[in-house]
Structure formats: C-alpha cells, structure tokens
Amino acid sequence: MVAFLFPLLLSAQRFITEQSTVIFFSEATIENITAQNVKAKGLYDVSSGEIAFSIPIRDFVFEKALMQEHFNEKYMETEKFPKATFQGKVSGYAHGTAALQTVHALGKLTIHGVTRDVDIIGTIETEGGKLLMKSKFAVVLADYAVPRPQILWQNIAEQVEVSISFTFKPYEK
Amino acid sequence: MKNKLVFFLVLVSFPGVSQDLLDELEKKAEPETVYTTATFKGTRLVNGQSIETKGRGALEFIFAHRFGRLNSGAYELFGLDQAYVRLGLEYGITDRLGAGIGRNSEDKTMDAYVRYKFLRQHSGESSMPVTVTAFGMAAVKTSPRKEDVTFDIQFEDRLSYTGQLLIARKMNSALSLQLMPTIVHKNTVDPTIEKNDQVAVGIGGRVKLTRSVALTTEYYHRVGVPTGNPYFNPLGFGVDIETGGHVFQLVLTNTRGLTERAYLTETSGDFFNGDIHFGFNITRTFQLKKK
Numbered sequence: 001m002v003a004f005l006f007p008l009l010l011s012a013q014r015f016i017t018e019q020s021t022v023i024f025f026s027e028a029t030i031e032n033i034t035a036q037n038v039k040a041k042g043l044y045d046v047s048s049g050e051i052a053f054s055i056p057i058r059d060f061v062f063e064k065a066l067m068q069e070h071f072n073e074k075y076m077e078t079e080k081f082p083k084a085t086f087q088g089k090v091s092g093y094a095h096g097t098a099a100l101q102t103v104h105a106l107g108k109l110t111i112h113g114v115t116r117d118v119d120i121i122g123t124i125e126t127e128g129g130k131l132l133m134k135s136k137f138a139v140v141l142a143d144y145a146v147p148r149p150q151i152l153w154q155n156i157a158e159q160v161e162v163s164i165s166f167t168f169k170p171y172e173k
Numbered sequence: 174m175k176n177k178l179v180f181f182l183v184l185v186s187f188p189g190v191s192q193d194l195l196d197e198l199e200k201k202a203e204p205e206t207v208y209t210t211a212t213f214k215g216t217r218l219v220n221g222q223s224i225e226t227k228g229r230g231a232l233e234f235i236f237a238h239r240f241g242r243l244n245s246g247a248y249e250l251f252g253l254d255q256a257y258v259r260l261g262l263e264y265g266i267t268d269r270l271g272a273g274i275g276r277n278s279e280d281k282t283m284d285a286y287v288r289y290k291f292l293r294q295h296s297g298e299s300s301m302p303v304t305v306t307a308f309g310m311a312a313v314k315t316s317p318r319k320e321d322v323t324f325d326i327q328f329e330d331r332l333s334y335t336g337q338l339l340i341a342r343k344m345n346s347a348l349s350l351q352l353m354p355t356i357v358h359k360n361t362v363d364p365t366i367e368k369n370d371q372v373a374v375g376i377g378g379r380v381k382l383t384r385s386v387a388l389t390t391e392y393y394h395r396v397g398v399p400t401g402n403p404y405f406n407p408l409g410f411g412v413d414i415e416t417g418g419h420v421f422q423l424v425l426t427n428t429r430g431l432t433e434r435a436y437l438t439e440t441s442g443d444f445f446n447g448d449i450h451f452g453f454n455i456t457r458t459f460q461l462k463k464k
Contacts, residue, residue: 041202043194052194058207064460065228065268066418073211074384074415079346082207087195147384150417 013095015131015168017042022055024139026160033067033156035060042166044131046095051105053086053166075146076112084111086118093124100125105135111144122164131168136161209294212304212343213351215420216263216271216288217454218377219391219409220428220436223351224306224341226290227265230462235261235275239429239452242442252450259431264461269293277431284432286310286335294342308337312432330361335433350378355393357437365401371438372396373406379413387413389422393437407440422454 020040026033039059044051057078062068072078088107105120122135140159141148149156213223216233227233237259241252249255261275261284269290276283292305314331334357341351353375362369377391389411398404409426427442428435429450442448 041198043198043201045194050194052198054195054198054202056205058210063463065231065265066458066460068228069211070415070417073346077346077384085195087193 013046014171015044015046016171017166018130018169019167021163021165022060023163024060024160025163026156028156033062035062035068035071037061040164040166042133042168043171044090044133044168046093046131049089049091049093051086051088051090051107053164055084057082057084070149075149081111081113084109086110086120088118090124096126098126111139112146114144116143129170131166133166133168134164136163138162204298206295206297206299209296209304209343212294212341212349213379213389214387214413214415215422215454215456217422217456218351218379219389219411219422219424220407220426220431221353221375221377221391221393221433222288222306222308222337222339223377224290224304224339226269226271226288226306227263227458228460229265229268230460231265232459232461233263233273234457234459235259235263235454236456237261237431237452237454239279239424239426239431239450241429241450242447243449243451244447257429257431275432277435279430279432279435280314281316282312282314282432282435284310284312288339303340303342305341306339308335308339310335310433312434314434332360333434334358335437337433347381348378350376352376353393355433355437357434359434359438366399367402367404367438368397368399371398373437385415389413395437403441404438405440405443407436408444418458420454420456422456424452424454425449426452 020038020042022037022040024035037055037060040053040055042053057076058072060071062071086107086109088105090103090105092103093101101124103122103124105122108115109118120135120137122133125132138159139162142158148158213225216223216225239257241249241255243251245252257279259275259277261273263271263273265271272287274285286309288306288308290304290306292301292303294304295301312333319326335355337353337355339351339353341349343349355373355375357371359369373393373395375391375393379387379389381387392406392408394406405427407426407428409424411422411424414421427444427448428440430436430439
C-alpha cells in the first residue's frame with residue numbers, strides 16, 4: 001500500500017520559478033550583442049525529474065531599441081513564435097543535498113518554432129528550501145532556422161551563448 | 174476489493190506524476206498585454222510621416238532626395254540632373270515622444286516638429302486596435318530673400334504649421350495601414366488659389382515582402398480646394414530596404430516637396446501625366462543613450 005501512496009506524496013514536490021534571468025550573448029568584431037530577459041517561467045518536479053521552461057521572446061531587452069525591434073521582427077519572428085520552451089528531464093540531481101550538483105537536462109528545446117533534442121549541463125544548489133539552477137550553453141542559430149544577422153558587412157557568430165539562472169521556490173497546486 | 178483500491182490509488186497518483194509540465198506552465202501564465210511593434214520600418218511612409226517614433230535615446234539622421242521629373246527627357250537625364258534635398262535629425266526623447274529638425278532645399282525651408290504616440294496598438298489582457306501618433310510641425314520658408322523681391326515680405330509671411338493625427342493598424346506581420354487627417358496653416362497665401370487653412374486626408378500602407386523589404390504607398394486627398402488651384406494631390410509609392418541601422422526608401426512620387434507644407438499644398442506634378450520624381454530617403458539610427 002505504502003508503495004502506491006508514495007508517488008502521491010512525491011508529486012507534491014514541485015518547484016516554481018521565483019526569479020529568472022536569461023541572457024544571451026553574441027560576440028562580434030564590431031560590437032558584442034547582449035540581451036536580458038527576466039520574464040521566463042519554469043516548473044520543476046523534483047520527484048519525477050521533469051522540468052519545463054517558457055521564455056517569452058519579446059521580453060528580451062537590448063541596449064539599442066532598433067536592435068530589439070530587429071531581433072523580434074526580422075530574426076525571431078516573435079509574432080509567429082512568441083515563446084521559446086524547454087521540456088525534459090533533469091538527471092543526476094539528489095534532492096536533499098545542499099551542495100552544488102552538476103546535472104543534465106535532457107529534453108526538447110523549441111526556439112523559433114523549431115524543436116530539437118538537447119542535453120544541457122547545469123548546476124543545482126539548495127539554499128534555504130529554494131533551488132538555484134544555473135546553466136550556460138550554446139545555441140547554433142542555423143539549428144533553429146534563425147538567419148544570421150549582419151552588423152554592417154560582418155556576420156555575427158554562428159552561435160550565441162545563453163546563460164540561465166533560475167531561483168525555484170516550493171509550489172503547491 | 175484490495176485490488177480495486179490499489180487500482181484507484183494508481184489512477185489518482187497518475188496525473189500528478191506525468192501531467193505535461195509545460196502545459197501546466199502555460200495555463201498558469203498571467204494574461205499579459207502585448208504591444209504591437211514595427212508597424213512601419215521608418216518614421217516616413219513615403220513623403221509623409223508614419224506613426225513610428227524612435228526609441229528613447231535614439232538619434233535618426235534622415236537624408237532625403239527627390240530628383241526632377243522622369244518625363245523631363247534625356248537632356249535632363251530623366252530628372253537626375255536636378256535634386257531637392259532634405260537633411261533632417263530626429264531624436265527619441267522617450268519611447269513615445271520624438272522631436273526633429275530639418276532643412277529642405279525646396280524653397281529653402283527649415284522645419285521643426287514633435288510627435289507623440291499617445292495610443293499604442295495592443296492585444297491580450299486589454300486591447301487597442303490602433304496606434305495613434307499626434308504630429309505637429311512649424312516651418313519657415315527662407316526663400317526668397319527680402320532683398321531679392323520688390324514686395325514687402327515679413328518673417329510671419331514665411332511661416333506655416335502642420336497638425337496631423339496618424340492612425341495606424343498593423344493588420345498582421347505583412348500588412349499595415351495608416352490614415353492621416355491633416356491640417357496645414359499657411360500664414361500668407363494667394364487667396365485666389367488657396368486658403369490659409371487647408372485640410373487633407375491621407376491613406377497609406379505597407380506590404381512586407383521579405384523580412385528586409387517592404388512596399389509602401391501613400392496618398393493625400395485635399396478637401397475643399399478652391400477652383401483655380403493649380404496643385405495636385407500627392408501620391409507616392411516606395412520600396413523600403415532595411416540593412417542593420419539603415420533604412421533605404423526608394424520612392425516614385427509626383428511631388429518634390431519634403432516638408433508637409435510643400436508636398437501637401439504645393440505638389441505641382443500630375444502623376445498620371447508622367448510628372449513623376451524618383452527619390453530616396455536614407456536613414457541611419459545612432460543609439461546615443463543606452464537603455
């Protein structure tokens with residue numbers, strides 16, 4: 001009996017984002033491009049390892065208004081594809097250990113309407129009942145059918161670096 | 174009985190474990206307001222204004238050119254021998270408030286204007302079908318010089334004012350439409366051919382062809398024009414080409430004026446008679462203040 005009740009108890013071990021930062025960075029000779037987004041949301045089920053993120057594309061803030069407009073209008077086609085999402089499973093995390101743990105998130109990353117299987121390496125640490133999740137990974141623009149922008153005559157890098165930092169708090173439905 | 178209970182418990186626990194987290198996340202999302210951006214590529218549609226404002230801290234340099242008439246023949250190289258130029262600067266004071274200055278070689282006109290985007294098209298939690306920008310300009314025609322004319326000409330005689338409401342809707346990512354009720358006040362006019370206050374209603378739009386190229390058109394219909402007025406309604410077609418911080422607008426129009434007074438009340442070409450000017454607007458945006 002207890003064995004069957006166990007999943008019920010575990011299913012309550014869910015965490016939801018309290019704070020989030022998603023930064024992308026692209027290095028180019030003429031000018032480095034960076035944008036920050038604090039509107040991403042995430043849900044993480046510690047017991048099953050399932051995790052989901054949703055990042056609203058139009059909330060990436062650039063230093064230059066025109067660059068932000070071009071990002072949405074010309075490259076990400078935000079009206080058509082308003083969100084980037086990730087859905088998958090975290091492996092290598094032992095809940096209850098406070099120390100920094102290196103984990104893998106295996107799943108489907110959808111950007112610009114294109115879904116790809118990815119394996120993202122990150123870290124999780126516990127701090128006063130909250131989970132701190134961090135990761136830095138590369139996104140190859142061509143993988144997601146995003147055209148490579150040019151600054152003047154020069155293309156920016158083929159891939160951009162994405163850094164994420166999420167603080168999760170316990171979540172009850 | 175025991176088996177049934179076990180089955181029941183498994184059933185109950187099932188949704189908790191494997192329910193799609195992403196779906197749940199999307200369901201949880203609070204309704205938000207999504208503001209429409211990039212209704213047009215530039216602050217100019219063809220000759221006239223668009224609802225667009227520059228972002229805060231952005232400075233736009235506008236270099237506009239209208240050549241002579243295409244039907245002026247090979248001797249004038251189909252108009253390319255003549256050129257009317259406007260050099261302008263527009264600055265985004267806030268994301269919604271902009272101010273600009275310029276000088277047009279046509280009648281050596283200096284202009285200064287402000288625009289304020291007081292309604293923004295949005296959808297979501299609340300919705301607004303259109304973006305509305307108010308535009309106001311004052312211009313001074315510095316030609317002819319006092320010493321070059323025999324009649325008495327005062328500074329006030331050179332002034333004109335324009336007030337516009339620019340109302341636009343981005344129908345979808347490819348099509349945007351704009352309506353422009355306009356009034357032009359000229360301090361001094363020849364009353365046999367025109368009035369001091371002149372009203373025009375403009376319509377315009379753009380069709381986006383690719384992510385960097387769009388077709389534009391613009392037409393102003395003047396209302397209550399006195400008989401004997403020799404001028405025409407301005408009509409223009411353009412191609413917008415965008416590359417990074419530049420927008421190139423190539424245009425065909427029946428006016429050589431690049432300020433509101435000139436193209437709205439003094440367009441001398443008959444488009445359908447071939448009095449067409451080739452021209453361009455080139456803009457370059459500089460971000461002076463970082464967000």
